Amino acid sequence: MTVSKEVVRLRLYALCLAGDMAGLFCAFLAANWFVLGALWGEPGKPHGLVMFAMIAPLYALLAVQGGAYGINTLDRVRRGIVRALLALAQAAMLMLLIVYLGKIAEQLSRLTFVTGLVLSAIAVTLVRIAVVRLAGLLLDDVPHLTAVIMDGVTIDTGPHMAVLHADAANLHPDRHDADMAARLAAAVGMAERVIVACPLDRMADWSAALKSLSARGEIVVPELLRFAPARIDQFDGQPTIIVAGGPLHFRDRLIKRLFDVIVAAIATILLSPMLIAAALAVKLTSPGPVLFRQPRIGKDARSFSIYKFRSMRSDASDRHATTLTKRDDARVTRVGAFLRRTSIDELPQLFNVLKGDMSIVGPRPHAAAAKAGDSLYWEVDARYWGRHCIKPGMTGLAQVRGHRGSTDHHQDLIDRLQSDLEYVSDWSIWRDLRIIVATLGVLVHHKAY
Template sequence: MNKFSHDITERRTPFAHSMERRRLFYRLCLILADIGLIFAMFALTGQLYFGEFQSETTTANALAFSCLFIVIGQYSGLYSTRSMTQDWQAISKLATTQIISALLLTAAIFFTKSAEDFSRVSFGLGMLLVFPPLALVRVLFARWLRSSGRKDLESILIIDDGGPPIALEGARWISAAEMNIDLENPGPLTLDHIGALLRNTDRVIVSCPVHHRQLWAPVLRAAGVNGEVVSHGLQELGVSRIRIEEAFISLEVSKGPLTLPQRAVKRAMDLVIAGIALILLSPLFLVVAIAIKLDDGGPLLFKQDRVGRGNRFFPIIKFRTMKIEESDLDGTVSASRQDNRITRVGAILRKTSIDELPQLLNVLGGSMSLVGPRPHATGSTAGEKLFWEIDRSYWLRHALKPGMTGLAQVRGYRGATEKEEDLLNRLFSDLEYVSNWNPLLDLQILARTAFVMIHRNAF
């Protein structure tokens, strides 16, 4: 990383990290308060209806209901920043969460034929008793946040790119001109700078002239942040909603592709599957290491900077398959079938895709996912053009973490990109994956990957 990126990371991310830690702490406090109140109100129900605080029925109801309540609350926005700071938003989300949780629990009891152990009266009484204290805690908490000067826990960044002047309390402000941000013909380095600048930022507002709006929109989408441009109206940007502040109106043109619960599910899948895979594959890793050493005595691993999530560079890890003196750090020349740079062992590793397995370490480290758009080298070309010169939507594929495998790969789009169509086939598959992610899709792609590890275009 060059000095520009390093300086931005050091100056900007501590504030965002502090904001994120504070939000997580407040959410945890609310979750613990909710669990405590649910158990307390159901214990009171037990005393009122059964004459005992430690009633098995009401305790079981409290346990089952609290588990559903917390999970549904995460998805409904009950613990979002807006719900923590706005009274009526909090009460509305609370009512929605409680109703859905109660209905799901009732349905589960019905379908599992557990009705004989279920007291409808005590459960209904518990539902009535639990809502008022939960609502009261949220109202008091929101008012405390506002009175203590923490009414907005979002990390907000305003980028001034020559548009109308705007100001927002608590927001950070930078000048695109002073940061030397030029979007007329952005390359990987420029987008790496922007990615470092936007990292860990919840909301990005760009104020720019009309002719720059269409330049900023795809960059913000590709960065995977909640991005907005200040405007009086531009339908061609694909606006998701209008945000109205006291001093200005902005159009939201991008949104992170995954919600916080979705990111948590995807990350949990990565950690569990990658961890198990590393343990099971450790004997194979040892065999490959010995083979590489016996072949030419060189280093086992090869690292190369690739473009990852938010268009930020990261070092990808692979088993070394090329001769030391002919390693291509920029990926300018794609490997071919009769590539004399590849070692004897390397040819076998590439043919079987075993050379990619060390990327499990990237997955555990968080720079990659098991499934996602494959990360490309910065010097990769299709025909006579660099990848990003073929289609401006190329950068949108980086809204998610890159993957060890992806939708494009299981469809057979791999190997050398000899013509522009080879890149476009991969790009459209990647954008389809970003738009339609779900856990089942990841599992399907992982299963299908087993059948394409040995492929006619793997060389």
């Protein structure tokens, strides 16, 4: 028996909500036990129970409003966790405000509150992971959430998608009748999202056909790839394509900047012995400054001075990067060769991050005169400037994929650019963390010279 989408949503809402409430309840009971030594709190002071009674309804309202529940938790559990934790943080702030205004702070244990809040965060995270594991058992007749209809155009699809061919499914969008609407609804089943790949001259027909569905309908427009990453908006009632304006919202930029400052500050402190040792090695083995400064192209294509430990002879340093470093380059000193192989020469860029010129993770900054083969970078690929809409990074997606070193051929740059644009269009703080971890495995690299 096929279950309707509405029933699926209700099951998921009920499952997640019940799990969250149980998790919060157990978390604050456990906080009572850890802090007060009594499961139900002290006589006359039921700290954990009072806190649960205050924070639970606030959390439930904020979580529902913030999209922490729903069918999308099946496909995007990480997003569900983030939204749940955000709702929990907001509920905690509101509870503190109520406690302050009600002048009842003296009656509640601060340590119990903090302990309960931490345990609650763990609980709502585990609930969502459990929902994903149990979904197949509890909702065994729920089909794919995304349906892709190919009508004369073939596209690549990921997992967890139902792929339909219009002719085989007898779907003809130019027939605007009840039978066509019924066949389309039956073909896509309970999909929440329907993607159509079709020729340009059939888009209008598919647009009309998709409007009969309760699912979200989308049409693939390959012509828009040259404008990617792009979004749709409108001006004075006319649809527009947003082709620029930065990939990160203000909140994302703030999160990324805080992340950069915290990581750079901690790394500078922890790596200070290595920084001092490298500086002494450079100073004692060859005449000239310890640091090498070079103009690089940064965010918004603005120039900034990048910092590195000097790895070349002072008289042979190429400040404008007119000649890229090659293997066994005669300009590189013996200490400099070691610093390059181990990527230690890049560590002074931590100060670039603290200054705000760079990020920990992002597209690597290039010199304006750098070339791929015999062509300047932006002459090789018209998409080149798309990588400058965010700050450059000490490491990036291209680097952990092995696209580093000299760019002797056009393809060397194109490979690097593909990864940079992918990072720009699909940024998340979790991806930054994964790239940082992956960077540890490529610090010593055969292309680092």
